[in-house]
Amino acid sequence: MKIKVAIVEDDQIIRDGLEYILKNSKGFDCIGVFVTAEEALNNLDVENVDVVLMDINLPGMNGIECARILKQKRENIDIMMLTIHEEPDKIFQSLMAGATGYILKNTSMKEILRSIKELKQGGSPMSSQIARKVIQAFQIAPVEKTNNLSEREYEIVCELANGLTYDEIAEKLFISVETVRYHIKNIYSKLQVHSRTEAVMKVFQSWRNK
Known part of the structure; x- marks a missing residue:
């Protein structure tokens, strides 16, 4: 199709x-x-x-x-x-x-x-230039003050912002896809969002408001 x-x-x-x-x-x-x-x-x-x-x-x-x-x-x-x-x-x-x-x-x-x-x-x-700027923006934000996300959860949000799939995140971070899904479920719950874009924006807005 x-x-x-x-x-x-x-x-x-x-x-x-x-x-x-x-x-x-x-x-x-x-x-x-x-x-x-x-x-x-x-x-x-x-x-x-x-x-x-x-x-x-x-x-x-x-x-x-x-x-x-x-x-x-x-x-x-x-x-x-x-x-x-x-x-x-x-x-x-x-x-x-x-x-x-x-x-x-x-x-x-x-x-x-x-x-x-x-x-x-x-x-x-x-x-690639855009993905780099997105990651640089997130790296400025203090991990421990960003919506109570753990360091690993924050790392996964950065990879979501970079456009990686669950499989690619798992491979890059040397964890299973199931573990990625588990972390993303927790991220969505903590941020009270339902999508990758909402999660990325919630963290970015948190950083901009500091």
Whole structure:
């Protein structure tokens, strides 16, 4: 089954390039191309799309606000920000709005397609530069003062922020997948959240409020 992708991008060269590669790559279907957030909100059939590629700097409403509204319309829609912005505030504002991926525009088309697949499979793809900034932001926060998380739980939240799957976290930390699931259950309980994005944002907000 093809992954149905919509594009929200005001740069014509980038927009046309994305549309072309999606229409000519096996396993993908470009079901909508929009220049503005308003156009996307008025015309995109949220029930007929798997992934939305979203620019941040758009004329009129920005992509972060557009992502927030799309998530309100359909909670399980996947949104991947495709942008030039590397600032931590933009990254976390996007995550708070509901984005589950964050890729820079200098990323190759091949990598963008791979990231779309990863997103559809439940991952949280991020450009390496972005993942590094996310981890650096979390490393600043005092572990013992962050929502009563243990050092191991905090470490796992950092890996969630880095977009790793449960299997990848288990391999990296030399623990079983069952142990990862156990820790994540405790993390969700302590933070009173129900998803990876909510957990990441709760810890980040805790750090920002210190």
